[in-house]
Amino acid sequence: xxQLAETGGGLVQAGDSLRLSCAAxxxxxxxxxxxxxxxxxxxxxxxxxxxxxxxxxxYYGDSVKGRFTISRDNAKNTAYLQMNSLxxxxxxxxxxxxxxxxxxxxxATLYDYWGQGTQVTVSS
Numbered sequence: 001x002x003q004l005a006e007t008g009g010g011l012v013q014a015g016d017s018l019r020l021s022c023a024a025x026x027x028x029x030x031x032x033x034x035x036x037x038x039x040x041x042x043x044x045x046x047x048x049x050x051x052x053x054x055x056x057x058x059y060y061g062d063s064v065k066g067r068f069t070i071s072r073d074n075a076k077n078t079a080y081l082q083m084n085s086l087x088x089x090x091x092x093x094x095x096x097x098x099x100x101x102x103x104x105x106x107x108a109t110l111y112d113y114w115g116q117g118t119q120v121t122v123s124s
Contacts, residue, residue: 002026002113004096009118012086016122020081022096022115028053033099034072034079035059037108038092038120047106048094049081059104063089086122093117 008020024031035050049070050059058070069082079096096115099105 002028002031002098004098004113004115006094006096006115006118009094009120011121011123014087014122014124016086017082017084018086018120020083020094020096020118020120022079022081024077024079024098028077030100031098031113032102033104034070035097035099035111036070036079036081037095037097038090039095039117040092043092045095045108046092047108050104050106051079052104059106061106083120086120088122088124090120091122092120094120 003025005023031053033050033052036048037045038048039045047061048064049068051070051072067085072079095117097111098113100112
């Protein structure tokens, strides 16, 4: 059992930055990959970024590469998503997710644990 809790969302203007946090609790030893997804109204859930818990290898979706940075603090059982140069296309609910199987996936349906989501709204 793993619990994930996101914080850090909010309303910002285009060009601003936000940092999201995802605190993991429970049986975190079995987590292989921590990831961020987002879902805009009426759209499919989209992979944003991922990081392996042990080695720190990172993956990014094409739409955010170069603007967003994923990181983790193993001692705090927390993953972060630093979002810079935000624009209106980044408006979505952002979800933290965790995968226990030792392989990388961009498919939301294959992740084992999910947070409740945090709203990010970018105005222009």
